Amino acid sequence: xxxxxxxxxxxxxxxxxxxxxxxxxxxxxxxxxxxxxxxxxxxxxxxxxxxxxxxxxxxxxxxxxxxxxxxxxxxxxxxxxxxxxxxxxxxxxxxxxxxxxxxxxxxxxxxxxxxxxxxxxxxxxxxxxxxxxxxxxxxxxxxxxxxxxxxxxxxxxxxxxxxxxxxxxxxxxxxxxxxxxxxxxxxxxxxxxxxxxxxxxxxxxxxxxxxxxxxxxxxxxxxxxxxxxxxxxxxxx
Ligand SMILES: [Fe+2]
Numbered sequence: 001x002x003x004x005x006x007x008x009x010x011x012x013x014x015x016x017x018x019x020x021x022x023x024x025x026x027x028x029x030x031x032x033x034x035x036x037x038x039x040x041x042x043x044x045x046x047x048x049x050x051x052x053x054x055x056x057x058x059x060x061x062x063x064x065x066x067x068x069x070x071x072x073x074x075x076x077x078x079x080x081x082x083x084x085x086x087x088x089x090x091x092x093x094x095x096x097x098x099x100x101x102x103x104x105x106x107x108x109x110x111x112x113x114x115x116x117x118x119x120x121x122x123x124x125x126x127x128x129x130x131x132x133x134x135x136x137x138x139x140x141x142x143x144x145x146x147x148x149x150x151x152x153x154x155x156x157x158x159x160x161x162x163x164x165x166x167x168x169x170x171x172x173x174x175x176x177x178x179x180x181x182x183x184x185x186x187x188x189x190x191x192x193x194x195x196x197x198x199x200x201x202x203x204x205x206x207x208x209x210x211x212x213x214x215x216x217x218x219x220x221x222x223x224x225x226x227x228x229x230x231x232x233x234x235x236x237x
Contacts (some may be wrong), residue, residue, distance in 0.1 A: 057176045
């Protein structure tokens with residue numbers, strides 16, 4: 001795990017060189033540096049495949065945030081970046097026994113012990129809420145953006161992503177399947193198959209998805225109509 005995470009440290013350094021860690025333009029609130037995000041990832045034993053997913057989500061969300069900025073939209077690119085880097089930091093809360101078995105080659109007993117402790121400490125909370133609880137005192141804006149990426153949050157007037165930063169974190173996550181950017185429809189269909197248990201029953205899952213998915217397509221339309229590119233992302237590398 002330690003050896004593997006060191007490779008990520010290198011990736012973080014590369015991202016720093018690309019200019020995502022310079023002086024914050026807007027200093028309305030506190031955000032962690034990318035290095036600090038890496039420390040948090042290490043502290044909570046975030047497994048490799050989740051770090052990959054978080055990094056790809058950040059890359060896409062930052063791309064969209066920069067396109068919005070170019071069009072005169074006020075958006076805090078650094079908040080978007082840091083929230084995406086940490087958005088699934090507590091994903092272990094959702095791991096089933098079979099997930100843990102599949103992850104066996106990549107995780108240690110120490111990782112599992114840490115997750116068990118955290119699951120007991122935050123019993124009954126979903127991964128978005130656990131990350132929120134962990135981060136809210138030090139980084140309230142960041143914590144809130146992460147909390148609002150919960151799939152069904154978009155149904156709730158109070159909980160739904162409302163700012164551009166929150167919308168981009170929410171949307172980018174719904175475009176990244178594992179560590180690959182895919183069309184929204186493909187990602188949602190895959191997640192529906194995988195996450196039935198999070199809705200309780202298949203029937204409840206179908207009710208939720210029939211209400212939520214159209215709103216996510218609406219969000220896609222809102223973002224892409226502003227930046228005047230298509231969701232297949234022709235200029236994204
Ligand atoms: Fe995610």
